[in-house]
Amino acid sequence: MDTTQRTDQQRSADRRRRELLEAADRVVLRDGPQASMNAIAAEAGITKPILYRHFGDKGGLYAALAKRHTDALLDSLRAALDAPADRRERVEATLDTYLAAIEARPQVYRFLMHPAEGGQVGDQGFDVGKHSAPLLRRMGEELATVIEERLDLGPGSQQLARVWGHGIVGMMHAAGDWWLGERPCSRAELVRSLADLLWGRLAAAGDRMGGPGF
Amino acid sequence: MDTTQRTDQQRSADRRRRELLEAADRVVLRDGPQASMNAIAAEAGITKPILYRHFGDKGGLYAALAKRHTDALLDSLRAALDAPADRRERVEATLDTYLAAIEARPQVYRFLMHPAEGGQVGDQGFDVGKHSAPLLRRMGEELATVIEERLDLGPGSQQLARVWGHGIVGMMHAAGDWWLGERPCSRAELVRSLADLLWGRLAAAGDRMGGPGF
DNA sequence: ACGTGCGTGTTACTAGCGGTAACCCTAGTT
DNA sequence: AACTAGGGTTACCGCTAGTAACACGCACGT
Numbered sequence: 001m002d003t004t005q006r007t008d009q010q011r012s013a014d015r016r017r018r019e020l021l022e023a024a025d026r027v028v029l030r031d032g033p034q035a036s037m038n039a040i041a042a043e044a045g046i047t048k049p050i051l052y053r054h055f056g057d058k059g060g061l062y063a064a065l066a067k068r069h070t071d072a073l074l075d076s077l078r079a080a081l082d083a084p085a086d087r088r089e090r091v092e093a094t095l096d097t098y099l100a101a102i103e104a105r106p107q108v109y110r111f112l113m114h115p116a117e118g119g120q121v122g123d124q125g126f127d128v129g130k131h132s133a134p135l136l137r138r139m140g141e142e143l144a145t146v147i148e149e150r151l152d153l154g155p156g157s158q159q160l161a162r163v164w165g166h167g168i169v170g171m172m173h174a175a176g177d178w179w180l181g182e183r184p185c186s187r188a189e190l191v192r193s194l195a196d197l198l199w200g201r202l203a204a205a206g207d208r209m210g211g212p213g214f
Numbered sequence: 215m216d217t218t219q220r221t222d223q224q225r226s227a228d229r230r231r232r233e234l235l236e237a238a239d240r241v242v243l244r245d246g247p248q249a250s251m252n253a254i255a256a257e258a259g260i261t262k263p264i265l266y267r268h269f270g271d272k273g274g275l276y277a278a279l280a281k282r283h284t285d286a287l288l289d290s291l292r293a294a295l296d297a298p299a300d301r302r303e304r305v306e307a308t309l310d311t312y313l314a315a316i317e318a319r320p321q322v323y324r325f326l327m328h329p330a331e332g333g334q335v336g337d338q339g340f341d342v343g344k345h346s347a348p349l350l351r352r353m354g355e356e357l358a359t360v361i362e363e364r365l366d367l368g369p370g371s372q373q374l375a376r377v378w379g380h381g382i383v384g385m386m387h388a389a390g391d392w393w394l395g396e397r398p399c400s401r402a403e404l405v406r407s408l409a410d411l412l413w414g415r416l417a418a419a420g421d422r423m424g425g426p427g428f
Numbered sequence: 429a430c431g432t433g434c435g436t437g438t439t440a441c442t443a444g445c446g447g448t449a450a451c452c453c454t455a456g457t458t
Numbered sequence: 459a460a461c462t463a464g465g466g467t468t469a470c471c472g473c474t475a476g477t478a479a480c481a482c483g484c485a486c487g488t
Contacts, residue, residue: 016465037446046467048447048448049448049466050465050466050467052447053466057446058447088417137392140392151419151420153419159399159403162398163393163407163411166391167407167411168385171388172381172384173388174381174383174384175377175380177380178354178380179377184376193374193377197377197378197381197382197412198411198416199414199416200414200417202412203302203414205367227435250474250475251476252473252474260436260438261438261439263437263438263439263476263478266475266476271475272475272476
């Protein structure tokens with residue numbers, strides 16, 4: 001049998017693939033999202049066609065790259081969401097985990113979310129468009145299932161959970177993106193403010209004097 | 215004086231600019247976001263360098279194009295937010311206005327938010343990366359000022375309003391994006407669900423039997 | 429009448445990208 | 459020794475954004 005053969009080859013291919021991904025990671029983190037296939041190949045010490053043999057096209061390479069980071073992020077988010085604490089604490093922990101992640105590795109975040117930024121002359125960078133959605137979508141769907149599993153929302157709970165899942169993820173994403181750019185407050189404050197929003201402080205707030213209020 | 219001269223010239227230039235933008239609009243809506251400068255120039259009945267004289271580079275053209283749509287959208291949002299009704303009604307009206315807009319002209323929306331989608335072979339499309347953020351940012355900032363003006367949030371209200379502004383906009387955006395792709399429910403239901411979320415139903419929901427709940 | 433700018437337009441080009449076809453070379457099998 | 463199978467390279471294609479350099483036309487000041 002050639003099973004051992006196959007395994008050997010597959011192993012070798014997988015190792016190669018990982019090496020290539022790590023090289024791609026380095027280049028993307030160094031050159032920003034407009035990293036070219038040439039540059040990645042050079043960093044990996046090989047030439048373009050090999051990249052294409054492994055990943056099909058640039059989108060494939062990007063998808064593989066994004067999957068690594070996305071999976072890691074989702075794992076830590078799940079952990080935070082599963083910790084033994086009450087609901088509000090866990091919501092805050094999850095928000096904080098996400099924000100800490102994008103704070104710790106902003107280049108990775110920018111790569112995943114903001115394709116062409118800082119492109120100098122040629123602006124053909126990674127087309128994250130097809131893939132950044134998947135990250136948000138995955139987070140939204142996962143959160144939706146968690147909500148639907150654990151919360152009692154009455155009739156129509158599944159629909160509601162999905163809307164909320166995507167909505168909350170979008171809130172976290174947009175607020176985090178803005179916060180990462182401007183750093184207007186500490187992470188803890190941001191987390192608290194967002195949790196307050198989710199906890200209904202918007203509805204509970206009083207109107208300012210005069211006028212009908214927001 | 216050559217003021218009249220100047221004015222004439224400026225008028226002519228402005229008219230030209232508008233014509234070019236409308237041509238660009240047509241092409242972008244027809245070909246999707248990977249519309250090339252060549253194609254836009256051809257649609258406008260002229261050649262590339264003129265485009266570059268008017269808009270500097272592709273980003274400039276895009277920015278001008280995006281500004282038109284963004285301004286229009288922001289106007290209708292402001293109107294909805296300023297209508298005479300109570301807070302919840304106006305929040306719902308604003309959400310509905312946004313969702314109705316992206317529902318009515320999904321191509322425009324996709325162009326503004328999802329640069330390269332449906333690209334066939336060459337994937338160098340519009341680099342919306344630098345500009346899609348501005349749309350979300352502008353909406354977030356505007357909402358923030360509205361919140362800060364009209365709501366009594368106690369100390370730290372400005373910070374809080376900004377976080378909420380960006381957070382709510384992000385929620386709306388992500389939920390709308392997901393909804394537009396999957397159409398899992400009617401617009402009215404989506405609006406209701408999001409408003410419910412903002413109104414604290416997440417915090418108020420009971421845990422499901424067993425386990426610590428979400 | 430006549431150059432002289434100046435705005436408007438074109439052709440023809442560069443540099444670089446993603447992607448691919450064709451070849452090459454070495455290692456292991458028979 | 460001959461042969462196949464992968465890993466690798468060179469050299470190319472078609473396309474893109476962006477730019478120089480040149481050409482027409484039309485109002486001006488003298």
